[in-house]
Amino acid sequence: MMNATENINTWITHLSAKAKMSISVDCVIFGYDEEGLKVLLIDCNMPSYEGKKSLLGDLVEVNETLENAVTRVLQKRTTLTDLYFEEVKSYSDPDRHPLGRVITLAYYSFIKISDYKIHDTEDKHLEWISINEIPDLAFDHQKILEDCYLRLKKKIRTHPIGFSLMPKKFTLMQLQNFYEAVLQIKFDRRNFRRKLNSLDLLIDLEEIQDNVSHRPAKLYSFDFKKYNQLLKSGDLNFAL
Amino acid sequence: MMNATENINTWITHLSAKAKMSISVDCVIFGYDEEGLKVLLIDCNMPSYEGKKSLLGDLVEVNETLENAVTRVLQKRTTLTDLYFEEVKSYSDPDRHPLGRVITLAYYSFIKISDYKIHDTEDKHLEWISINEIPDLAFDHQKILEDCYLRLKKKIRTHPIGFSLMPKKFTLMQLQNFYEAVLQIKFDRRNFRRKLNSLDLLIDLEEIQDNVSHRPAKLYSFDFKKYNQLLKSGDLNFAL
DNA sequence: GTATCTTTGTGTCGATGTGACACGTTTTAT
DNA sequence: ATAAAACGTGTCACATCGACACAAAGATAC
Numbered sequence: 001m002m003n004a005t006e007n008i009n010t011w012i013t014h015l016s017a018k019a020k021m022s023i024s025v026d027c028v029i030f031g032y033d034e035e036g037l038k039v040l041l042i043d044c045n046m047p048s049y050e051g052k053k054s055l056l057g058d059l060v061e062v063n064e065t066l067e068n069a070v071t072r073v074l075q076k077r078t079t080l081t082d083l084y085f086e087e088v089k090s091y092s093d094p095d096r097h098p099l100g101r102v103i104t105l106a107y108y109s110f111i112k113i114s115d116y117k118i119h120d121t122e123d124k125h126l127e128w129i130s131i132n133e134i135p136d137l138a139f140d141h142q143k144i145l146e147d148c149y150l151r152l153k154k155k156i157r158t159h160p161i162g163f164s165l166m167p168k169k170f171t172l173m174q175l176q177n178f179y180e181a182v183l184q185i186k187f188d189r190r191n192f193r194r195k196l197n198s199l200d201l202l203i204d205l206e207e208i209q210d211n212v213s214h215r216p217a218k219l220y221s222f223d224f225k226k227y228n229q230l231l232k233s234g235d236l237n238f239a240l
Numbered sequence: 241m242m243n244a245t246e247n248i249n250t251w252i253t254h255l256s257a258k259a260k261m262s263i264s265v266d267c268v269i270f271g272y273d274e275e276g277l278k279v280l281l282i283d284c285n286m287p288s289y290e291g292k293k294s295l296l297g298d299l300v301e302v303n304e305t306l307e308n309a310v311t312r313v314l315q316k317r318t319t320l321t322d323l324y325f326e327e328v329k330s331y332s333d334p335d336r337h338p339l340g341r342v343i344t345l346a347y348y349s350f351i352k353i354s355d356y357k358i359h360d361t362e363d364k365h366l367e368w369i370s371i372n373e374i375p376d377l378a379f380d381h382q383k384i385l386e387d388c389y390l391r392l393k394k395k396i397r398t399h400p401i402g403f404s405l406m407p408k409k410f411t412l413m414q415l416q417n418f419y420e421a422v423l424q425i426k427f428d429r430r431n432f433r434r435k436l437n438s439l440d441l442l443i444d445l446e447e448i449q450d451n452v453s454h455r456p457a458k459l460y461s462f463d464f465k466k467y468n469q470l471l472k473s474g475d476l477n478f479a480l
Numbered sequence: 481g482t483a484t485c486t487t488t489g490t491g492t493c494g495a496t497g498t499g500a501c502a503c504g505t506t507t508t509a510t
Numbered sequence: 511a512t513a514a515a516a517c518g519t520g521t522c523a524c525a526t527c528g529a530c531a532c533a534a535a536g537a538t539a540c
Contacts, residue, residue, distance in 0.1 A: 005365055008264045008342065009294040009378065015340045019299050020260035023343055024248045044250050054249040059259050062341055064479040073247075087329050090345055092306040100255045101302055102248065103260050103263060105330055107378075123243055138249065173517080190519070191499065198497090214515040215506035292506070413488080431528065438526090448535095454486040455535035 020102040025069045026141065027093035028106065028148035029077065029087070031128055032165045032175075033113040036181045039145065040077065043125035048098055049138035053129070055145065057070035057104065067154065070107050075210050077126065083108040084161060088144075088151050096140050108148040112165045131184075153183055157240045160201065163222040169205055172196065179240060188239075199238060203226055250455040266297035266381065267325070268317065268346065271368055272379070272405045273353040274414075276421045279374065279385065280317065280356075284363035288338055289378035293425065295385065297344065310347050317366065318356050324401060325349040328388050336380050348388040349423045352405045393423055397480045403462040411444055411457035412436065419480060427480075439478060441467055443456035 044054040056077050059128040061068040066087070074083050088106040096102065129135070150210055155189065157160055162178055176192050188204060196202060203218040207218035230236040252303070269280040284294040294395050301408055308420055314323050328346040336342065353368060369375070376386065396402055402436040418430050436442060442460040447455035472474040 004280065007282075007296070007298045008262075008337075008344075009266070009381075010282060010286060010365075012286075015262045015299075015342065019301060019498085020262055021300075021302060022248075022255045022260055022261065024247070042245065042250060046250060046252075055418050055437045056247070059255075060261075060343075061259060061303050062261060062335050065334065066330050066343070074330075088429070089327050090306050090330070092300070094305065097248075099252070102255065103300075103306070123249075141249075171481070171517090188501085189517090190501085193518080194498090194520095212516085213508045215517045217517060225294050231305070294494045296490055413489090428528070429488090430528085430530085433489080434491095434527095452487085452538045455537090 001061070019104060023060040023066070024057050024102050024104040025060060025073060026055045026091075026144055027070060027073050027077075027102050028055055028088075028108040028145055029074070030108060030110045030131075030149075030152060030176060031116065032110070032162075033128070036066075038113065038128040039131060041127055041129050042139070044138040046098065046138065052136055052138040054138040055106075055141045059102075059203060064135055066105055070109075072122075073167065074109055078111060080115060083109050083111060084164075085156065086151070088148050091144060093140065101140040104144075106144045106148055108152055110152065110161065110165065112178055148191060149192050156158075156182055158238055160222070160227060160238050163164040163224075163227075166222065169207065169219040169221055171209060171219060175220075195240065201230075201238075255260060261343060261471055263300040263306070264297050264342050264344040265306055266295045266331075266344050266346050267310060267313050267317075268295055268328075268385055270348060270371075270389075270392060271356060271401075272350070272418060272421065276368070277371040278353065278368040279371060281369050281374075281377070282365055283428040284378040286338065286378065292326065292376055292378040293367075294378040295381045299342075306345055310349075310462060313350055318431065319349060320351060320355060321385040323351060324404070325351050326391070326395065328391050331380055331384060333380065337338070344384075346384045346388055348392055350392065350405065378419070381447060396422055398478055400462070400467060400478050403464075403467075406462065409459040409461055411459060413448060415460075421479075432443075435480065441470075441478075453466045 016027055028140045031038045031040060040056060040082055041053040042056055044050070044052050056073055058069060058073050060066055064072070069081075071081075074085065082144075085107045086109075088108060090103060090105050095100060095230065097105070129150065134142075136142065139146065156179070162182065166175060166178065172193055175196065176187055176189065179192075180186055201223050203223050205219045205221055207219045227236070254368045257476045269278060280296060281293040282296055284290070284292050295311055298309060298313050300306055304312070310325055311321075311323075314325065315321055326349075327349045328348060330343060330345050332343045334341055334345075371389065374382075376382065377385065395421070402422065406415060406418065412433055413429075415436065416427055416429065419432075419461065420426055441463050443463050445459045445461055467476070
């Protein structure tokens with residue numbers, strides 16, 4: 001019987017094998033291209049979920065952190081390294097996985113779809129699906145995806161994480177389209193531009209669009225240097 | 241060797257015993273009384289951390305969710321049920337726990353210290369410590385506490401979670417003291433009152449303080465009913 | 481019972497940010 | 511030359527925010 005004080009942080013002397021379980025990470029990999037916001041999903045062929053799609057995830061190995069595991073999954077599935085990702089929350093229903101007790105931690109990441117290349121030709125089962133056309137997913141992945149999407153929407157309004165998904169040179173309209181696609185809301189064009197200008201994080205490249213059959217727009221780039229300075233000094237005041 | 245597609249969500253057929261580990265929850269139990277913001281800590285007598293204090297946590301059992309485990313820990317340590325708590329993040333350094341591989345999920349809760357009673361007389365090692373006098377803690381609990389405190393401060397500015405820690409009848413000055421203690425910042429009295437009034441969530445009880453040797457203040461209570469309505473309708477616009 | 485102490489309660493002004501809103505400009509295509 | 515398409519710009523009303531000072535209420539001391 002446990003002493004009143006005894007717990008994982010005080011007096012116990014060994015870890016019972018009975019209380020061990022599997023941990024996984026599940027990544028909601030958001031991607032953006034000019035068609036809109038998409039999510040990378042894979043076919044799930046596990047009995048009882050056959051035909052459904054699922055998020056990308058894997059078991060955490062005994063000698064790695066959860067962040068290591070996420071990095072591993074992201075690299076395997078996108079070939080990209082150094083991706084931005086963020087922990088969202090845990091899912092721990094004892095019955096959530098048919099193979100047994102698996103607690104999972106959900107993460108989301110966000111990449112430029114044009115940077116993405118299929119890593120392995122065997123991965124025919126990987127697919128970008130529009131955020132508006134998500135089918136029924138296996139396990140509790142529907143809920144995970146929802147929670148991660150909410151988190152992304154909250155994050156992107158207060159942190160300029162979206163700019164690395166823009167082309168190097170972009171127009172204000174492309175930027176607005178990006179925010180409208182991710183947040184699924186419309187902005188007033190004039191107010192959006194006023195806001196972005198007031199942040200003073202865009203560099204006017206003094207160039208204009210080419211090959212468009214209408215008045216060409218001015219091109220901008222994002223001032224990552226200034227952004228990082230502001231971030232360090234704590235004076236970043238981004239809000240959309 | 242793993243097939244390109246094989247992972248926890250697709251084709252594997254069994255969970256390897258080798259990849260199993262222990263999971264714990266650690267709770268930062270914040271408490272408030274008129275002396276200020278405190279944290280409930282316990283003595284840690286585990287070799288290599290002897291003499292240090294630690295957060296309250298426990299191993300997650302195979303048949304319970306993380307939330308169940310948190311509820312269990314909170315009830316054991318405070319005797320209180322139905323406490324508010326929130327997941328913060330995971331800590332998964334393979335070397336973070338001397339007994340072996342233990343991934344932990346951090347949660348914080350927030351209670352009225354006057355509601356708290358020592359549950360078990362053996363728990364002489366439990367103590368409320370002022371947020372400004374936190375000693376060195378065992379494991380990575382320093383970091384966990386910091387992260388949870390940051391989260392609490394962020395949360396309390398946008399959600400009126402603090403009102404259940406007030407007496408049933410309170411003065412605006414008591415409320416301001418509460419926010420100042422938790423956030424460790426000062427508010428202008430007039431602006432604070434204007435803000436709170438504009439939220440329209442306080443009920444003027446038309447009573448005044450008693451037994452004070454100065455001008456007595458008006459007493460208010462929190463309109464939980466209206467708050468819950470606003471919460472449901474999504475019109476809650478709380479920000480301090 | 482008057483003076484003093486302590487804490488309460490209250491309003492204004494200037495600055496800043498936000499939502500709503502319309503028209504002339506630039507380029508290409510015909 | 512004209513039409514089509516998207517670009518680029520400014521104002522006004524309104525709400526919010528920080529800064530700031532003084533009179534009122536009750537208790538206490540003399």
